[in-house]
Amino acid sequence: MHKTLFAAACLLAAAAPGLAAQPAGKAWSETWKAENRQWKAYHLMSPVGEKLPVTKTLIADVLAPMGINVLIVEVGYGFEFTSHPELQGRGLNKDQARELTRVCREHGIRLIPLMNCLGHQSWGPRPGPLLRAYPQFDETPSIPLDDKDIYCREWCPSHPDVNKVVFDLLDELIEAFDADAMHVGMDEVFLIGDKDCPRCKGKDVGELFAKVVNELHGHLVGKRGVEMLIWSDRLLDSSATGYGKWEASATGSHRAIDRVPKDIILCDWHYEPPETYRRMGQQEPFPSIRFFQEKGFRVLPATWRTPEACVAMIRASRQGATDKMLGILFTGWSNGPGGASLLAALRGEEDTGKSAETAKRIAATMRAGLEEISRQPSAAR
Ligand SMILES: [Zn+2]
Numbered sequence: 001m002h003k004t005l006f007a008a009a010c011l012l013a014a015a016a017p018g019l020a021a022q023p024a025g026k027a028w029s030e031t032w033k034a035e036n037r038q039w040k041a042y043h044l045m046s047p048v049g050e051k052l053p054v055t056k057t058l059i060a061d062v063l064a065p066m067g068i069n070v071l072i073v074e075v076g077y078g079f080e081f082t083s084h085p086e087l088q089g090r091g092l093n094k095d096q097a098r099e100l101t102r103v104c105r106e107h108g109i110r111l112i113p114l115m116n117c118l119g120h121q122s123w124g125p126r127p128g129p130l131l132r133a134y135p136q137f138d139e140t141p142s143i144p145l146d147d148k149d150i151y152c153r154e155w156c157p158s159h160p161d162v163n164k165v166v167f168d169l170l171d172e173l174i175e176a177f178d179a180d181a182m183h184v185g186m187d188e189v190f191l192i193g194d195k196d197c198p199r200c201k202g203k204d205v206g207e208l209f210a211k212v213v214n215e216l217h218g219h220l221v222g223k224r225g226v227e228m229l230i231w232s233d234r235l236l237d238s239s240a241t242g243y244g245k246w247e248a249s250a251t252g253s254h255r256a257i258d259r260v261p262k263d264i265i266l267c268d269w270h271y272e273p274p275e276t277y278r279r280m281g282q283q284e285p286f287p288s289i290r291f292f293q294e295k296g297f298r299v300l301p302a303t304w305r306t307p308e309a310c311v312a313m314i315r316a317s318r319q320g321a322t323d324k325m326l327g328i329l330f331t332g333w334s335n336g337p338g339g340a341s342l343l344a345a346l347r348g349e350e351d352t353g354k355s356a357e358t359a360k361r362i363a364a365t366m367r368a369g370l371e372e373i374s375r376q377p378s379a380a381r
Contacts, residue, residue, distance in 0.1 A: 094172075213230065242282030
């Protein structure tokens with residue numbers, strides 16, 4: 001949709017809540033929430049248009065029959081944005097996005113698009129689409145393009161113009177997928193408050209992180225009326241929790257936890273078995289799941305490719321679970337775009353692709369996790 005038309009539609013939606021603000025899927029969402037008290041979610045990497053039939057087959061013929069009821073789709077810049085054509089990448093167009101939503105709904109699956117905000121604005125030193133088009137948003141422009149040590153670039157949380165662009169992208173994804181929730185990433189942020197950023201230098205990192213969360217929340221939940229999810233590693237203190245600095249924070253960003261709204265759903269990812277964390281000083285496995293509930297947040301524990309870690313996480317999540325413990329999220333990292341490798345792995349088909357081995361492990365993890373959930377259905381809630 002043309003940007004001005006889309007803006008007009010948003011205005012109309014805001015002005016007439018009984019009409020345009022009720023998206024076509026609103027009633028579907030309410031029914032889904034009533035019928036699905038436990039989330040069994042899968043995180044799908046980067047679907048692309050030409051392989052959409054494979055993704056649809058994965059959803060309809062495999063994931064839905066297995067009991068998956070949420071699909072978190074990592075879209076990012078892999079979308080034909082019309083509001084900002086300068087940022088569009090290889091991925092889906094609006095019709096394909098809507099088609100994916102339709103297939104999911106037909107099979108009882110709630111689709112939630114994901115766009116990485118703040119962090120993951122590059123892989124390595126080379127800027128991603130946003131920072132290529134708007135280099136002024138870079139938190140660390142002084143890091144050269146051939147730097148060997150940088151993990152991912154970030155956008156500057158204090159730049160006055162970044163939200164104008166990002167909110168347009170989020171609005172377009174919400175509209176394209178007819179989404180009632182948006183996952184905004186925010187994991188693995190390390191550079192925030194960089195000493196060379198003239199706007200952030202010397203500021204409290206917890207405050208900077210909370211600022212971004214609150215601004216995104218104001219737009220998504222406040223203005224658009226959708227739910228908001230984030231990866232929650234930056235809200236954990238690595239020294240207090242016994243997690244490493246990837247899945248918890250050593251930068252001070254954890255201090256944001258008491259400065260952000262409690263209705264954000266926290267995706268609490270930890271992929272190792274309890275023995276690994278025990279060696280790092282953790283006494284009880286996965287303490288963050290309970291910690292977040294005690295803080296008043298809904299939490300969605302997330303696992304990856306190790307079946308015993310997944311089963312241990314599900315068992316830990318049952319300990320003292322409240323109605324804020326949503327279920328389990330199986331992540332699809334390093335699994336190739338669109339789910340083709342996972343489809344082959346779950347069907348037991350031959351796959352010689354480079355993602356095949358990871359896909360097999362993810363498939364085994366999903367089977368083990370879903371079996372664990374089904375073995376004790378009464379204890380799951
Ligand atoms: Zn900055």
